[in-house]
Amino acid sequence: MKHTVGKYILGFLVLFLVVTLIACSGGSSQTTSPTATSGAAAPAATTAPETAPQSNVRELTIFWAQWDPADYLQELVKDYEAETGIKVNVIQEPWGSFGDVFFAEMAAQGTSYDMVIGDSQWLGQATTQGHYVNLTDFMNSENLTNSVTEATLTYYGEYPPGSGTYWAFPTEGDANGWAYRKDLFENPEEMAAFEEEYGYPLAPPTTMAQLMDIAKFFTRPEQGLYGSAIYTQADYDGLTMGFQNMLFSFGGDWSDANFNPEGVINSPESVAALEFYKELYECCQPPGMSNAFFAEVNDAFISGQAAMGMNYFAFFPALANPQVNPYAESTGYFVNPAGPSGDHFASLGGQGISIISYISPERQQAAREFIRWFGQNDIQAKWAALGGYSANREVLASDEFLAVAPFNAAFAETMQIVKDFYNIPVYGELLRVSQDEMGRYVVGGEGTAQQVLDAIAAKHAEILKDGGFLDQ
Amino acid sequence: MTSTSATDTAVPPPTTGVQKHRALSDRAIINLFIWPTLIILIAFNVFPLFYSLFLSFTDYSAIAGRPPVWVGFDNFNRVLFSEDMWRAFTITGRYVLFSVALELVLGFALALLIREQFRGSGIVTTLILIPMMLSPVVVGLFWKLIYTPTFGYFNYLIGFRNPTVAPDWLASRFAGQPMPGLALWAVIIVDVWMWTPFIALLIYSGLRAIPDYLYEAAVIDRASSWFQFRRITLPQVMPLMLIAVLFRTIEAFTKSFDLVMGMTGGGPGGQTEVVAVKIYQQAFLGQFQTGRASAFAYMVLIIVIAISNLYIRNLNKMRED
Numbered sequence: 026m027k028h029t030v031g032k033y034i035l036g037f038l039v040l041f042l043v044v045t046l047i048a049c050s051g052g053s054s055q056t057t058s059p060t061a062t063s064g065a066a067a068p069a070a071t072t073a074p075e076t077a078p079q080s081n082v083r084e085l086t087i088f089w090a091q092w093d094p095a096d097y098l099q100e101l102v103k104d105y106e107a108e109t110g111i112k113v114n115v116i117q118e119p120w121g122s123f124g125d126v127f128f129a130e131m132a133a134q135g136t137s138y139d140m141v142i143g144d145s146q147w148l149g150q151a152t153t154q155g156h157y158v159n160l161t162d163f164m165n166s167e168n169l170t171n172s173v174t175e176a177t178l179t180y181y182g183e184y185p186p187g188s189g190t191y192w193a194f195p196t197e198g199d200a201n202g203w204a205y206r207k208d209l210f211e212n213p214e215e216m217a218a219f220e221e222e223y224g225y226p227l228a229p230p231t232t233m234a235q236l237m238d239i240a241k242f243f244t245r246p247e248q249g250l251y252g253s254a255i256y257t258q259a260d261y262d263g264l265t266m267g268f269q270n271m272l273f274s275f276g277g278d279w280s281d282a283n284f285n286p287e288g289v290i291n292s293p294e295s296v297a298a299l300e301f302y303k304e305l306y307e308c309c310q311p312p313g314m315s316n317a318f319f320a321e322v323n324d325a326f327i328s329g330q331a332a333m334g335m336n337y338f339a340f341f342p343a344l345a346n347p348q349v350n351p352y353a354e355s356t357g358y359f360v361n362p363a364g365p366s367g368d369h370f371a372s373l374g375g376q377g378i379s380i381i382s383y384i385s386p387e388r389q390q391a392a393r394e395f396i397r398w399f400g401q402n403d404i405q406a407k408w409a410a411l412g413g414y415s416a417n418r419e420v421l422a423s424d425e426f427l428a429v430a431p432f433n434a435a436f437a438e439t440m441q442i443v444k445d446f447y448n449i450p451v452y453g454e455l456l457r458v459s460q461d462e463m464g465r466y467v468v469g470g471e472g473t474a475q476q477v478l479d480a481i482a483a484k485h486a487e488i489l490k491d492g493g494f495l496d497q
Numbered sequence: 498m499t500s501t502s503a504t505d506t507a508v509p510p511p512t513t514g515v516q517k518h519r520a521l522s523d524r525a526i527i528n529l530f531i532w533p534t535l536i537i538l539i540a541f542n543v544f545p546l547f548y549s550l551f552l553s554f555t556d557y558s559a560i561a562g563r564p565p566v567w568v569g570f571d572n573f574n575r576v577l578f579s580e581d582m583w584r585a586f587t588i589t590g591r592y593v594l595f596s597v598a599l600e601l602v603l604g605f606a607l608a609l610l611i612r613e614q615f616r617g618s619g620i621v622t623t624l625i626l627i628p629m630m631l632s633p634v635v636v637g638l639f640w641k642l643i644y645t646p647t648f649g650y651f652n653y654l655i656g657f658r659n660p661t662v663a664p665d666w667l668a669s670r671f672a673g674q675p676m677p678g679l680a681l682w683a684v685i686i687v688d689v690w691m692w693t694p695f696i697a698l699l700i701y702s703g704l705r706a707i708p709d710y711l712y713e714a715a716v717i718d719r720a721s722s723w724f725q726f727r728r729i730t731l732p733q734v735m736p737l738m739l740i741a742v743l744f745r746t747i748e749a750f751t752k753s754f755d756l757v758m759g760m761t762g763g764g765p766g767g768q769t770e771v772v773a774v775k776i777y778q779q780a781f782l783g784q785f786q787t788g789r790a791s792a793f794a795y796m797v798l799i800i801v802i803a804i805s806n807l808y809i810r811n812l813n814k815m816r817e818d
Binding site: 035127129131132133134150155156246248257258259260261263307311312313314315330341375453454457461464465466467468469472 | 559560561563581612635644645646647649659660661663665667668669670673675677681758761762763764765766767768770779782784785786
């Protein structure tokens with residue numbers, strides 16, 4: 026009996042090995058790759074015919090991250106169903122696995138989703154790998170390109186940068202801003218004490234120097250109060266996104282227009298920005314926030330530990346909710362302050378809606394019709410009223426929008442000054458380097474800002490060369 | 498109805514109830530148990546093992562939508578000559594060494610304690626075993642709160658009341674100043690808290706198997722307690738100790754991921770970036786360097802097999818002696 030079973034096992038293993046080899050060799054000879062995939066390659070030509078036969082599509086699916094704006098969108102699309110009879114489902118995936126699930130589906134050229142509201146950093150990868158439909162002609166002909174702010178169109182929709190080729194319609198604008206405790210800032214005793222110590226009135230900071238002064242002023246460990254809560258998260262992109270608020274405003278950048286990081290990310294301006302960020306962390310961060318992102322920053326603010334908190338605007342509704350934040354009534358919001366030379370930027374978040382190239386032309390056309398509907402001014406106004414962050418120019422400038430939430434005025438101003446990390450296909454590798462290196466310096470206390478940024482410049486250059494963005 | 502036909506009488510003698518209703522032969526039952534297991538094992542263990550070996554020699558990204566490109570030993574070279582990878586190996590080595598050593602010492606002490614029968618010893622033993630029954634992710638998340646300098650009670654228990662002069666364990670800071678290595682120790686402490694009961698349980702079973710007459714003979718010969726421990730207890734439980742250490746070493750190498758991700762995410766500044774976390778970062782997190790991550794994983798596998806072999810060789814030698 027043992028011999029027989031042994032023979033079966035042996036036979037199965039041999040069969041398995043043969044199947045493995047066939048699978049491997051089959052994989053190698055695949056020719057289904059729709060595009061050139063070298064980093065600098067032009068995005069794949071996935072433009073589908075703009076005209077399609079009479080639509081039989083009765084249902085559309087949008088893939089998005091699991092958060093409140095996705096619920097708002099699900100609410101909004103009920104109007105679309107009422108108007109057209111087409112049901113729209115918003116499929117939500119937790120942020121942690123959102124990208125993994127989407128790109129795994131795309132690698133299989135799946136048709137589970139008709140549209141995706143993808144992260145701004147995905148643009149390069151998704152377009153060069155042929156996952157998105159080119160929407161340039163459609164967006165231009167429908168005047169959608171002019172309906173949204175320039176920055177959102179550039180960062181959420183355009184690839185390669187400056188090419189005038191669009192792959193997504195800006196859907197959920199987002200960026201970093203700051204929340205602050207008005208009860209502290211407007212307290213007469215605090216105001217007098219601050220003015221006496223620093224020589225100017227206490228108010229929401231408009232410069233980085235003021236931000237530092239105020240953060241230090243309110244850091245009182247004996248009272249359990251700390252000046253500011255900032256991002257330090259190590260595992261994804263928190264630290265890099267937080268640092269960008271200082272990097273760009275101090276006049277630094279990740280690279281020049283030709284993707285050369287040397288002399289740019291390690292420039293004196295960038296070094297000063299990183300030193301500033303570390304000083305802010307060391308002087309004024311509530312204890313225990315060494316791996317902090319949006320949730321931890323909001324927690325620190327809500328628990329009364331932080332006088333100011335850096336966060337994406339998308340997470341500010343929680344701070345304006347009295348049932349969540351005991352300081353909700355006295356919470357104010359301000360735009361990321363300007364740097365020492367007057368440069369004024371904020372780190373970008375947010376997403377644009379794209380059409381998946383693997384669905385049928387008929388479904389692509391139905392998806393276009395949906396985007397056309399979604400881009401209308403009145404729908405965008407309703408989107409904003411529901412709680413979505415519209416990128417529509419008119420909506421952002423309207424009194425209704427500015428009044429509907431206490432942070433909307435700061436948001437509208439911020440969306441004019443946003444700037445983002447790389448959105449090229451190798452962004453994941455570039456991000457890992459910046460996260461690791463800056464984490465060692467800011468949180469780990471190793472090395473100097475210059476050493477860290479020199480290391481980032483060298484490693485980024487290597488990745489960009491490997492990716493074909495920089496000459497060898 | 499009552500008459501019996503000739504045909505009926507020709508039927509073989511009646512069989513037992515079991516045989517009568519048995520529809521499957523021995524062979525069929527064997528196949529029924531073996532084949533599903535084999536198929537599952539091959540599909541989810543053996544195939545990924547061989548396929549990832551193939552991928553480790555290729556430039557391949559699981560999300561790129563293009564076939565793997567053969568690059569020979571390039572991925573292995575990159576891993577071997579990468580400073581970051583060696584850093585991850587060093588951190589993992591430290592983590593494994595200190596956590597397993599501490600677990601062994603404390604586990605032995607615990608096993609000796611629970612061997613003693615006292616009032617309520619059953620409940621105490623059950624309580625002691627609870628940590629190893631919890632999910633590592635949950636353990637990581639609640640220890641993150643316990644370590645919080647402002648409201649966590651760990652610092653309070655070790656005598657620090659003021660957060661400004663207390664250790665910020667997960668930030669590797671003490672009284673606001675960097676103290677490299679503190680975060681790794683924080684993770685080691687949690688690992689020890691969680692897995693010491695496992696080692697204690699294995700050693701306890703070894704202790705229970707030691708025949709009483711050995712101790713009785715030693716007492717008659719007026720052997721000291723230390724002598725009894727050194728010459729009876731330790732040699733008798735050594736094989737089980739080695740098995741416990743082997744399990745924990747392998748697990749500390751490969752399954753430290755949940756704990757680290759739950760507590761520090763690999764930070765601060767990569768100070769707790771063990772190999773499992775590093776592989777995860779390469780294989781996922783926007784990078785999806787599947788080929789390189791496979792090469793890295795294979796190197797870890799080779800190291801784990803080498804260490805396991807050393808243990809097993811010692812174990813066999815001990816048995817022969």
